[in-house]
Amino acid sequence: MQLSKKTFQGYREYPEKVLQFGEGNFLRCFVDWMFHELNQKGNFNGSIVVVQPIDKGMVNMLNEQDGLYTLNLRGYKNGKPESTYETIDVISRGINPYEDFAAYLGTAENPEMRYVISNTTEAGIAYDENDTQTATPPNSYPAKLTVWLNHRYKTFNGDQSKGVHIIPCELIDKNADNLKQIVLKYAEQWNLESGFVEWLNSACSFSNTLVDRIVPGYPRERIAEITSELGYEDKQIVEGEHFHLWVIEGPEELQKELPFPSIGLDVLYVKDVTPYKSRKVKILNGAHTALVPVAYLYGIDTVRESVEHPVVGKFIKEAIFNEIIPTLDLPKEELEKFANEVIERFSNPYIKHLLMSIALNSFPKFETRVLPSILEYKKRLGSIPEKLAFSLAATIAFYKGKRGEEEIALNDDAAVLILLKSAWAKYDGSDESVEDVVREVLAFEKNWKLDLNTVEGLTAAVTKHLVNIEKLGMQKAIELV
Known part of the structure; x- marks a missing residue:
């Protein structure tokens, strides 16, 4: 029996509010788990749309399980070794923009979409001079994001309330500052209208971050034992430690919208990361x-x-x-x-x-x-x-x-x-x-x-x-x- 919404009795659907670039182990063990917890213990009431940032990826496997996966946290907790399992149901679907670019752009038309998360590796936040606005999709993550943001700007005619909070998790210094700089560079290169740049600066926020959690990933050596213990097959199970820390250098409104600390998560909102x-x-x-x-x-x-x-x-x-x-x-x-x-x-x-x-x-x-x-x-x-x-x-x-x-x-x-x-x-x-x-x-x-x-x-x-x-x-x- 494979994990799916048919086999998971606790499955719930939530409005799509988060666009996430990257379907890898770290984001699913870290950010996605946090949003899942915010659904369970807070009043977030939102789900995540996962975008595959490169041509070859795993969104098809994710979709086969309806976005569901098991998180196995292992390590010391309150001074004692502890291993726990939890089914994460915060991902609504995965999109491969190389196969369905229209579905990707369509997420920008959703009025409830509010947050953009990414972990495209240290090499992901990079400028590619060959990227064009008409590519479906462009090659680099920043170019894909620029096209998406511009489409949202046009869809809602520059409505300030339809801006988004962009929170990259790539392990580079000043990750958000670097990402924004490249987005603005594409806006200039592609001659996007000045109103878009103004909307980007006034309606959207880019938050530098620091992330910390050891994530070994798929527990290949223990999978037979885990499958027997869980009673179902999960090709997307991910293993991580209990410790977690997310430091976010963002606007005050972000802390109010995403009150992770209030539910006991180690998330720090700071002025300087x-x-x-x-x-x-x-x-x-x-x-x-x-x-x-x-x-x-x-x-x-x-x-x-x-x-x-x-x-x-x-x-x-x-x-x-x-x-x-x-x-x-x-x-x-x-x-x-x-x-x-x-x-x-x-x-x-x-x-x-x-x-x-x-x-x-x-x-x-x-x-x-x-x-x-x-x-x-x-x-x-x-x-x-x-x-x-x-x-x-x-x-x-x-x-x-x-x-x-x-x-x-x-x-x-x-x-x-x-x-x-x-x-x-x-x-x-x-x-x-x-x-x-x-x-x-x-x-x-x-x-x-x-x-x-x-x-x-x-x-x-x-x-x-x-x-x-x-x-x-x-x-x-x-x-x-």
């Missing part, structure tokens, strides 16, 4: 990146094992609370709460997160996620944060390419791999040659955007730790930090 992005990048992503080389060279393979390890776990927690948090500007209590949630998420017993899966492109990741904390710590406190410096030393050691007798499958930019191979080839076992390795790596401005040897005390700190790692091994070196 920047400090929250910095918090996430430095604490969550930064901790991941700082942890990987230390834990892996210690002999550990997964994130959960790492944070639960008495030595490595203590190391990363102290790095977060003592060295990363002091570089951030949000209230300390709020930062520590978020940090504790991150540690709990890292300990999720349902997710086997391999350290090597995070190790990809460790050097550029270190530059964006960890180095800002080192530099800001130095600026604010006048010294080098020892644990983050140790992590940098461990990263250099990791790129030697060996864990004991085991070869490490290094995966990074070719220039990084060539640099590290060349630097380590000159190593002769002496402390002086360790310093030479460190100096050569820290001088790699292509990655760091500056010569890190000019940061007072950093070269000496990294050299000291790398000498200990080389002479004593990771398990003894970490105890000296």
Whole structure:
């Protein structure tokens, strides 16, 4: 038996109010779930029309199940591991604009349509100079959106009340600002009437966002067990963690229209998303990146094992609370709460997160996620944060390419791999040659955007730790930090 509105007794139909570009796991586990909850616990009374943003996608599979799917949330909740199932019925239908462009444009004629959501990957919010207004559809997401917005503007003769709130979820900085800039560029390129631009600026809003939830996606390895447990087949089931955070930099009226916080969801309406992005990048992503080389060279393979390890776990927690948090500007209590949630998420017993899966492109990741904390710590406190410096030393050691007798499958930019191979080839076992390795790596401005040897005390700190790692091994070196 397959999940459908015939087999799901709780099925309800709602007016279509949300247009969503993207049918992937993340939006269905995150935004769609939130709108579903707002239907169940609030008074939203609305459904989502999903638009397939590229030629090949999954809206047909979604339509086969009448937009229904099961959400399996797994992880720690209130301090205890918990796995839950919920049938999500907020999607009314899916549209493939490459097959039915008229149906796509038709949604712009719906007077109740009020919100546009998207997650078209980081590459989705991009300008394509070859896109035309007459294409059915245009290639890029911003061009598709421009055509849709212009059609709505014309349908309702510029009625201010028919504007929409546009809330992109793509993981790029200032996602909404970038999207709006491209839409306005198409409006100019296509010579759309000035009234459309005025309507866009006055009747519509573009809200920058930050999204955060780990979504492993379709639980392929457990699907037979899940199907037996549920009693029906679901080809669209999606797995995610309980933790969720949506930070929205939007107008006040948006919070009134979408009162997610009032039903207990972790949605923050803020004036500036920047400090929250910095918090996430430095604490969550930064901790991941700082942890990987230390834990892996210690002999550990997964994130959960790492944070639960008495030595490595203590190391990363102290790095977060003592060295990363002091570089951030949000209230300390709020930062520590978020940090504790991150540690709990890292300990999720349902997710086997391999350290090597995070190790990809460790050097550029270190530059964006960890180095800002080192530099800001130095600026604010006048010294080098020892644990983050140790992590940098461990990263250099990791790129030697060996864990004991085991070869490490290094995966990074070719220039990084060539640099590290060349630097380590000159190593002769002496402390002086360790310093030479460190100096050569820290001088790699292509990655760091500056010569890190000019940061007072950093070269000496990294050299000291790398000498200990080389002479004593990771398990003894970490105890000296």
